[in-house]
Amino acid sequence: MARPSQALEQSKKLLPVICHVFSELGYRRTTTGELAHQCDVRENILYRLWPDKKAMFLAAIDHIFCDRAQMWSEMLADHPTPKQAVERIVKFESQRQGEFGFYRIVFAALTETDDDDIRRALVKMYKRFHQLVCNQINAGREVDDQESDLPVEMAAWGLLGLATISNIVRELKLLPSNQREQMFAAVAKLLVGGETT
Amino acid sequence: MARPSQALEQSKKLLPVICHVFSELGYRRTTTGELAHQCDVRENILYRLWPDKKAMFLAAIDHIFCDRAQMWSEMLADHPTPKQAVERIVKFESQRQGEFGFYRIVFAALTETDDDDIRRALVKMYKRFHQLVCNQINAGREVDDQESDLPVEMAAWGLLGLATISNIVRELKLLPSNQREQMFAAVAKLLVGGETT
């Protein structure tokens, strides 16, 4: 035996770069040449880490979820009250959208849903994300003991929709950012709280 | 002079087919060869109707909006009360999603937003659509004279987000369709009405 493989470490190092390229260019327009260039390696090195371009994309989809989940957990590391937690997440999502290319990768993936692997990766991602949101809303509601009209699962889908359209609004500059944030906050409050305050 | 051009008529005839292909495959994966095949003409005939592939795509984006707007106006042709109108639209949108490839084309376009022409087409489309939704909500609210908490423009963005996530849920089969429709209806009611009934 000689020289242990550092493939895992290197792929972890390269993944953020790969995510960024995919989020900038989408799936089809991203060339393996461009990926290699941005990663500052040669193409065949990428092909030693992943069997093909699709695998690189799947890894990117997985990574963006883990990334986002970790951000949330870091944001809630100081154990705020559940209601504070929801408010903090809403604020975070409304303000720092787009920085991490989350939705751009999702959009890219959504145009490839006739590929079973990509579809599965997306389904998994959405289910986990929806669950995460549900948990937060649930926690927030239980404490206040307020029976809201909208079931938690539905509110969570509504929030995901809100985050999506808000990203589109940002992407296309359909509203100035302060208005977009206000919109996000107002709709989110309606969805989560049941009543506006 | 000889033989007047029927280019306009033919492009109108071909557009629905082109929309369908783009919505099935997205922008990049759609080849001009496939477009021609589905349209049952040769490639160069498409190139006589549009200067390039991008122009075909832009025409498709414009067409899906016009298509949808016309559907709505037909749906409201019998002059229902504004409140009925909103309910009808919500029901229509929640049930017949995906049939016309609207969101698939939007997703495809959203991964091409660094092209100015495509971005402009999308912006125009969203502004018109948002306006349309605003008008309907406004009409519905004025009649009832109920002051709702959520400003109309925000509610409209919320609805667009709801329609978007609902399409994703449908596309990925994240919920059975009856649950998806219930979710759509519940969230829409919350957004539009202010209170649930």
Add this chain to the structure above:
DNA sequence: TAGTAAAGTAAGTGGATACTTACATAACAT
């Protein structure tokens, strides 16, 4: 230090694809 496998370099290949060209035919005006 010698042997071995990973890490890196550089060039290629085969297929796909946006767009073109050259030419034949069909329909309309005068």
Add this chain to the structure above:
DNA sequence: ATGTTATGTAAGTATCCACTTACTTTACTA
């Protein structure tokens, strides 16, 4: 009819890109 222009056919081209191959160098182990 006849000239003109739209419409149709079929082949071609130049480029791009996912993926490969053949080779050299490096670093670890025993």
